[in-house]
Amino acid sequence: MQRLSVTPRADWRAHVEGDLGFAFHTIDGALYWDETACYRLTAAEVDEIEDATQELEQMALGLVDRVVDTGEQAFERLRIPRVAWEAIAASWHSKERNLYGRMDLAYRGDGPPKLLEYNADTPTALFEAAVVQWDWLQATSPERDQFNSIHERLIEAWTKFGIRAKRVHFAAVRDHAEDNGTIEYLRDTATQARLETARIAIEDIGWDGQTFRDLDNLTIDVLFKLYPWEWLVREEFGQHLLSGAAQVIEPAWKMVLSNKAALALLWEMAPDHPNLLPAFLEPGRVGGKVVRKPIYSREGANIQVVDTGRVVAETDGGYGAEGFVYQAHVEMPAFDGNYPVIGSWVIASQAAGIGIREDTTPITRDTSRFVPHFFE
Amino acid sequence: MKKSRSVRLVLLGSAGVALAACDDGGALPANAQFYPTVNECIAERGVAQCEDAKAVADRTRATEAPRFSRREECEQEFGVGNCETRQTAGGSFFFPLMMGYMMGNMMNGGRYAQPVYRGPNNTAVMPAGGRLLNVGRFDNLGAGRAAFRPAPQITTVSRGGFGGTAANYRTVGG
Numbered sequence: 001m002q003r004l005s006v007t008p009r010a011d012w013r014a015h016v017e018g019d020l021g022f023a024f025h026t027i028d029g030a031l032y033w034d035e036t037a038c039y040r041l042t043a044a045e046v047d048e049i050e051d052a053t054q055e056l057e058q059m060a061l062g063l064v065d066r067v068v069d070t071g072e073q074a075f076e077r078l079r080i081p082r083v084a085w086e087a088i089a090a091s092w093h094s095k096e097r098n099l100y101g102r103m104d105l106a107y108r109g110d111g112p113p114k115l116l117e118y119n120a121d122t123p124t125a126l127f128e129a130a131v132v133q134w135d136w137l138q139a140t141s142p143e144r145d146q147f148n149s150i151h152e153r154l155i156e157a158w159t160k161f162g163i164r165a166k167r168v169h170f171a172a173v174r175d176h177a178e179d180n181g182t183i184e185y186l187r188d189t190a191t192q193a194r195l196e197t198a199r200i201a202i203e204d205i206g207w208d209g210q211t212f213r214d215l216d217n218l219t220i221d222v223l224f225k226l227y228p229w230e231w232l233v234r235e236e237f238g239q240h241l242l243s244g245a246a247q248v249i250e251p252a253w254k255m256v257l258s259n260k261a262a263l264a265l266l267w268e269m270a271p272d273h274p275n276l277l278p279a280f281l282e283p284g285r286v287g288g289k290v291v292r293k294p295i296y297s298r299e300g301a302n303i304q305v306v307d308t309g310r311v312v313a314e315t316d317g318g319y320g321a322e323g324f325v326y327q328a329h330v331e332m333p334a335f336d337g338n339y340p341v342i343g344s345w346v347i348a349s350q351a352a353g354i355g356i357r358e359d360t361t362p363i364t365r366d367t368s369r370f371v372p373h374f375f376e
Numbered sequence: 377m378k379k380s381r382s383v384r385l386v387l388l389g390s391a392g393v394a395l396a397a398c399d400d401g402g403a404l405p406a407n408a409q410f411y412p413t414v415n416e417c418i419a420e421r422g423v424a425q426c427e428d429a430k431a432v433a434d435r436t437r438a439t440e441a442p443r444f445s446r447r448e449e450c451e452q453e454f455g456v457g458n459c460e461t462r463q464t465a466g467g468s469f470f471f472p473l474m475m476g477y478m479m480g481n482m483m484n485g486g487r488y489a490q491p492v493y494r495g496p497n498n499t500a501v502m503p504a505g506g507r508l509l510n511v512g513r514f515d516n517l518g519a520g521r522a523a524f525r526p527a528p529q530i531t532t533v534s535r536g537g538f539g540g541t542a543a544n545y546r547t548v549g550g
Contacts (some may be wrong), residue, residue, distance in 0.1 A: 021388030048379065146379040173542045184415050188387040203539035208422070213533045216482075235536030314491070318545055353378070375378075 001041050001109040003371075005333035008013075009033045009139060012203050022132050024178045030288035033128060034369035035136055037339065037357050041375040045109050046147045046354075052113045052275045053103055053344040053351035059273070059351065060118060062255045063266055067091045077281060078261045079295050079322040084233045087252040089244040096251035097161050098349065099186075099224075100126070100154070104364070105342040108333030112274040115266075115329075116341065117293070121250050121258030122228050125180060125343055125370060127185040129355025130154065133372035144374040148353035150345050151189065157348040158193035163222050163247070167196045169214060172226040174201035179226050186224065201352055202227050211247050224249045229258060230296055259327045261295045280328040289329035294319040297300070305329060332362040340371070407482030409489055410500070410512065410524045417479055423488040429479040429489035437491040440503060455496035476524075478511060480504050499525060 011013065012035060016022040025033035041049075067074040068089045073264050102123035130150035131217040137146050170187045172179040187197045198214060202225065206213035210298040212220035217279025223246045225232065232238050233255075241248060256262060261280040270276060278286050289312075292304040307329075332339045340358040345350065411417040417426035443464075444450035450470040452460035459470045471495035479490040492511065495501035500512040512526040 019389045020385065021390075050378075118460070130380075131383055131385070137379070149378060149380045151383045152380045171538075178541075184388060188385050191386050192384070202542070204535060205538050206385060206531045206533035206535045207537055217533060227538070231541035232538060235538050235540055257395055373549055 001039060001045055001107070001333075002167045003327055003338065003340070004038055004040055005036065006038050009136075010188045015139075016121045016132060016135075020135060021129060022181070023125065023160055024181050025132075025192070027178070030367060033371055034358075035369050037338075037371050039371060041373060041374040042109070042149070043145075043375055044109075046375045049105065049107060049113055049342060049344055049354060050147065052105070053346060056103055056115055056275055056348050057101075057346050058116075059266060059270055060120070060249070060262075063262060063269055064092055064253050066269065068253070068255045069291070074265070077265065078256060080255055080259070081233055083239065084229070084242060084252065086206075087098035087244070088255055090244075091252040094170060096247070096253065097157075098250050098254060099157055099347065100250075101254075101346045101348070101349075102355075103344045104125075105344050106330045106332055107342050113264070113342065113344075114277050114330050115275055116277070116327075117239055117263065118257055118262055119246075120252045120297075122226055122297050123343075123345075124182050124226070125355050125357060126150070126182050126345070128370045129343065129353060130346060132183065133370075135354065135371045141257070141374070144376060146353070146372075146374050148355075150347060150353045153255055153350065153352040154186070154189040155192045158190045158195055160348065161222075161249070163195065166221045166247075167198055167218070168222045168224055168249075169198050169200050169220045170224045171200050171202045171205060174203055183224065183226050190224075195203070205237065207240055210245070212237075212240065220246050222249065226329050228296075228298075229255045259295050260293050260297070260324075261323075262328060264292075264325050277328045277330055278323055281323070281325060282326075285324050286326055291327045292324045293327060297320045299361050301365075303363050305363075313361075313363065315365060334362075341368075390453045408478050410476055410478055410492060410526065411526070412476035412520065412521050414477070416521055417477065421479070425481075425487065426479065428487045430477060432487060433477045433479075433489040434505065436489075437474065441471050441491065441493075442508075443471055453496075454493065454497075454501075456460060458494045458496075472501075474520075475500065475514065 016025055100123060101118060101120040103118050104116040105113040106116055129148060129289055132148060134148055137144060139347065166298045168190055170183040172183045190197050200214050202368050204215055225248060261281060265282045267276050277336065280286060282341055289305065289307045292306060294302045298318035300315055302319040303315045304311055305313040337360060338358040339362050341364045343357060345353050345357045356371050356373050357364055357368040358371050360367060414426050414430045446472050447459055453476045454472040454541050458473045460473050461468055462471050474491050475494050476492050478490045478492050482488050490502045492502050494514060498514045499510055500514060502511050510527060512524055515523040516526060
């Protein structure tokens with residue numbers, strides 16, 4: 001794995017905006033899509049990432065099975081609110097399909113990829129990975145290969161949901177450019193799978209006492225929500241989702257995997273697995289440097305790196321109320337002062353490609369940049 | 377090869393503009409009204425809007441109306457006496473009886489229009505998203521506007537029951 005400095009396409013801004021509809025290439029004035037560099041991987045490295053992702057996904061599904069089987073005690077360790085337990089079990093038992101997830105891996109090619117965390121419920125950076133970096137490679141060196149069939153897999157995955165006769169409503173928080181870009185892209189892929197789609201802001205979803213309604217008062221039968229389950233279940237209409245008033249994508253069982261306590265349960269289930277880092281729900285179980293992560297958090301918020309009791313790095317944010325998970329620290333790979341994290345995508349639980357985000361600090365935050373890749 | 381063979385977009389980017397107009401064809405706007413004739417629409421909404429809407433509805437009817445080769449098949453779905461025969465380029469077929477138009481404005485500013493047919497038990501049905509939507513009923517086989525009884529309106533749709541937590545945080549997806 002190497003980081004190469006490359007010359008950006010002269011007209012890349014106009015091109016990605018106009019031709020691809022990629023509106024959030026710059027966030028708060030800072031570059032987010034960064035084609036001044038790219039990563040070169042070997043075919044063997046890509047195979048290693050793909051195999052690890054596939055294996056981790058199987059373990060994750062195994063964990064859901066185990067948690068649902070165990071019931072109360074396991075749900076409590078995961079800090080999942082009681083109101084959601086029944087819906088989680090029901091969605092798992094009825095084999096509700098899932099669309100996607102992103103595993104963040106620490107990897108530099110000199111040892112097995114290590115799972116830092118699994119964004120199983122509301123992963124983003126999807127459009128950049130599926131479309132923008134693909135388009136970049138086609139424009140700059142189309143003869144090269146890329147670990148990225150995300151777009152094709154998404155279209156295929158939509159056809160398997162068995163919802164052809166229904167309309168899928170795509171919802172995200174109003175005015176959140178990145179999230180709305182992501183659902184608009186997903187709606188694009190669903191349209192290509194010949195599904196009927198509509199969009200709605202999560203704040204605009206209506207409830208008439210029996211069904212969810214959009215702003216035209218049409219029923220919302222299938223809801224794709226880019227909004228965390230753990231928030232939905234605590235909000236006013238959450239009970240109606242849990243009682244099955246709409247089919248939800250991702251399904252309720254993703255709540256088991258979308259919180260970081262799952263990292264500790266995975267380690268407990270498969271201790272010493274080469275793709276896992278030691279992780280525990282209690283402090284003091286990991287020697288040396290440890291990373292404390294809130295059980296519920298996003299975009300690298302409220303992370304603390306502790307070295308034998310001393311805080312050596314920390315990020316702020318508003319998370320942490322539900323407690324923390326303590327994960328053994330792994331030295332993040334650095335290339336010219338940049339710290340890449342590999343976001344490895346699973347589409348319908350199949351490894352489908354990667355997107356690399358890098359930051360100038362070892363903790364990847366929402367200020368990180370997306371850097372394309374290829375392999376040979 | 378591990379990359380997508382092709383990546384095509386149909387909504388985003390330059391593809392988006394052309395297709396946006398076709399979107400939401402099946403949605404019934406909250407302000408939609410039933411008009412037995414285009415003249416009754418014009419009286420309320422003006423010529424431009426209603427002529428546009430009629431053209432849309434007539435096109436839908438010509439291309440997408442359910443068609444049957446035998447009267448019994450049509451009546452089985454739409455009810456006895458609710459089918460008419462019409463000559464088309466492909467031959468003679470039975471179609472549901474058209475009673476008027478449902479017309480309104482979309483949230484995105486576009487025109488909304490669909491043909492309304494009479495269904496079983498004097499129901500008023502309308503194509504919506506590939507299905508037939510029950511939008512009301514007709515009194516005593518009457519055909520005029522006075523005979524149309526809209527389906528009970530959804531009187532209380534409460535909103536704002538989702539999204540509150542996001543306000544506490546700067547970002548949502550991860």
